[in-house]
Amino acid sequence: MIPALDEEANLEALLPALVGRAGIECIVADGGSADRSVEVARASGARVVVAPRGRARQMNAGAASATGEILLFLHADTLLPEGFDALVRSALARPGVALGAFRLGICAHGIAFRLIELAVALRSRFLGRPYGDQAIFVRAEAFRETGGFPDLPILEDLAFVLRLRARGRVAIAPARVSTSARRWLSGGVWRTTLRNQGAVWAWRVGVSPERIAAWYHGCRTAGKVAAVTCGPGSPDSSSPSSPSLRGDAV
Numbered sequence: 001m002i003p004a005l006d007e008e009a010n011l012e013a014l015l016p017a018l019v020g021r022a023g024i025e026c027i028v029a030d031g032g033s034a035d036r037s038v039e040v041a042r043a044s045g046a047r048v049v050v051a052p053r054g055r056a057r058q059m060n061a062g063a064a065s066a067t068g069e070i071l072l073f074l075h076a077d078t079l080l081p082e083g084f085d086a087l088v089r090s091a092l093a094r095p096g097v098a099l100g101a102f103r104l105g106i107c108a109h110g111i112a113f114r115l116i117e118l119a120v121a122l123r124s125r126f127l128g129r130p131y132g133d134q135a136i137f138v139r140a141e142a143f144r145e146t147g148g149f150p151d152l153p154i155l156e157d158l159a160f161v162l163r164l165r166a167r168g169r170v171a172i173a174p175a176r177v178s179t180s181a182r183r184w185l186s187g188g189v190w191r192t193t194l195r196n197q198g199a200v201w202a203w204r205v206g207v208s209p210e211r212i213a214a215w216y217h218g219c220r221t222a223g224k225v226a227a228v229t230c231g232p233g234s235p236d237s238s239s240p241s242s243p244s245l246r247g248d249a250v
Contacts, residue, residue, distance in 0.1 A: 001066065002028045002046075003058035007076035008035040010180070014076060015044035023085060029062035031055075055132070056149035056156035063140070063148060072137040077180035080135060084175070088137045091171035098168030099138040099161065101130030105176035112189045113181065121172075128170040132157035135177045138164060153213035155203050187219075195219050 004011060011028065018026045028041040031053035041048045051061035059073050070088060074080065081087070081102065091100040104120040106113040124130045136157065146163050149156045161170065184192045195216060202212050 001059055001062040001071060001073045002026070002076050003031065003055045003062070003073075004028050004033060004037050004041070004076050005031045005053065005058075006033045006035045006037060008033070008037045008040050010076040011037055011040045011044070014079065015041065015046055017079075019045040021085075025066060025068050027062045027066060029058035031058045054151070054153065056151050059156075060148040060151075063143060066140065069140050070137060071140050071143050072135055073132065074135050075133055075179065077182060078133060078135060079178045081175035081177065084135075084173075087173040087175055091173050092137070092139060094169075094171055096168045097171045098142060099136060099164045100171035100173055101134035101136045102173045103176040104134050105178045106181050106184070107178050108181035108185070110189075113184070116184075116189075116193060124170070124172050128165055129158065129161055130170065130172065131161075133177070133179050136161065142167060152209040154199060154209055154216055155212070158200065158203070 002011075002014070015026065015028075018024060026044075026046040027049060028037070028046045029049045029051050030038050030041070031051060038048055038050070047065065049058075049061050049065050051058045063071050070092060072084075072088060084102075087102075088100065091097060101124065103124070104117050106117060120131075120134070124134065130136060142164065146167070148160075150159045150163070152159060164170075186192075187195065199212050199216050202215075203209065
């Protein structure tokens with residue numbers, strides 16, 4: 001399941017590695033892109049679902065159209081590791097596991113990015129709180145029984161993880177996704193990190209998601225950074241593949 005909004009360049013890099021793989025159903029949930037995202041997705045052979053804008057709404061719409069027993073939610077600027085489908089099935093087969101995700105790898109050089117990866121690894125392992133950029137995966141049955149992603153303008157991934165964590169453990173697969181560094185490059189590494197943490201803490205103390213979203217997006221630097229794709233030679237990319245599980249759906 002790939003939520004997309006004006007992700008033409010990233011989809012062109014991502015989809016060829018996913019579409020047509022045995023046992024993989026690739027679904028792009030578009031939220032009203034103004035670029036060629038829909039055209040690129042359809043031309044690749046991916047199924048396109050048009051949904052109201054908003055990552056939670058788009059992912060829920062994509063999940064509703066999926067036929068697989070496992071759902072994997074992948075950001076358009078993130079690549080999956082080789083053999084991701086076997087890793088997903090293995091993780092979900094462990095007793096007591098309710099959902100899972102991958103370790104985070106950021107496609108950029110520099111100690112700051114390695115520290116962020118380490119912090120994410122510790123948070124995921126000891127707090128059981130992976131975020132959406134780690135390619136969250138879950139059994140379709142559990143996803144539907146818990147109502148999918150809550151319809152929030154921000155932090156829908158955290159709210160979903162906490163909801164599923166009440167049903168069982170969180171498994172972190174022993175491989176990394178490779179995600180673009182564009183948000184850190186656009187807003188500044190430490191400013192972006194502090195803004196992310198500020199949004200989480202505001203939510204935890206009861207600030208409404210609408211207010212957090214207005215503040216969060218207001219703090220973002222105007223303008224877009226060009227799409228940054230990861231390949232086998234990128235920093236910390238562990239042989240990235242492309243998104244989606246069919247029989248299972250990405």
